[in-house]
Amino acid sequence: EPEVTQTPSHQVTQMGQEVILRCVPISNHLYFYWYRQILGQKVEFLVSFYNNEISEKSEIFDDQFSVERPDGSNFTLKIRSTKLEDSAMYFCASRPTEMNTEAFFGQGTRLTVV
Amino acid sequence: RKEVEQDPGPFNVPEGATVAFNCTYSNSASQSFFWYRQDCRKEPKLLMSVYSSGNEDGRFTAQLNRASQYISLLIRDSKLSDSATYLCVVNANYGGSQGNLIFGKGTKLSVKP
Numbered sequence: 712e713p714e715v716t717q718t719p720s721h722q723v724t725q726m727g728q729e730v731i732l733r734c735v736p737i738s739n740h741l742y743f744y745w746y747r748q749i750l751g752q753k754v755e756f757l758v759s760f761y762n763n764e765i766s767e768k769s770e771i772f773d774d775q776f777s778v779e780r781p782d783g784s785n786f787t788l789k790i791r792s793t794k795l796e797d798s799a800m801y802f803c804a805s806r807p808t809e810m811n812t813e814a815f816f817g818q819g820t821r822l823t824v825v
Numbered sequence: 826r827k828e829v830e831q832d833p834g835p836f837n838v839p840e841g842a843t844v845a846f847n848c849t850y851s852n853s854a855s856q857s858f859f860w861y862r863q864d865c866r867k868e869p870k871l872l873m874s875v876y877s878s879g880n881e882d883g884r885f886t887a888q889l890n891r892a893s894q895y896i897s898l899l900i901r902d903s904k905l906s907d908s909a910t911y912l913c914v915v916n917a918n919y920g921g922s923q924g925n926l927i928f929g930k931g932t933k934l935s936v937k938p
Contacts, residue, residue: 754928802868814926816868
C-alpha cells in the first residue's frame, strides 16, 4: 500500500539552528500539507502546497518557515532559526486530486529543540 | 469559538461496551467530515469518513447532523485494541481553501479487560 514517508523520525537541534524535515508524498497525489502537534495538544495545520506553490498557510507558518518541492518527489519543511516552542511532532500529509478526500499522513518527525 | 470541539475524556470502558463520541464544528460551510484514530505518539489514521446519511463500518457507526453541526461516532462491542485517541476532523472549506483539515483535540478511549 502506498504511504507517505518522513525522515528523520526524530531530530534534536539546538535553538537557533536551521532544520529541514523531509517527506515523500504518495506519488500520484497533488496536494501536500504540513501539520504539527505539540505534545498533549491538537494537530494544527501549517501549510498546504499545490501546483508547486503554497496555496494556504496558517498564522503559525511565519517567516521562519518555508516549504519546497525540490525534485518532484520530496516535499520539505525548513525552519530557519528554531525556537524552543518549535518542539513538536511534524506530520506531512498528501491527498489525491480532490479536495474532499482522505488525507494520508506520514509517521511524523519528532523535533526537539534544546 | 473553537472550530472543532470534542469531549476530551478519557472514556474508560470495559471490553464489550458501547461507547459514543460527540463533536461539534463551527464552520457551516464545511463539506467533509472524518473520524481519525491516533495511537500514542503516532500519526493520525483515517477511521472513517462521515456522510450525511450516516454510515457504518463493522462495529463503527458515524452520524452527521448538518443542521446542528454535530458529528458522532459509536463503537459497539469495544475491544482492547480500540484504545486510542479519536479525532474529529473537518475540512476547512473556506473560500479558496485547498481543503486543509481542522482537528479537534481528540477524545481518549481506554478499553479495559
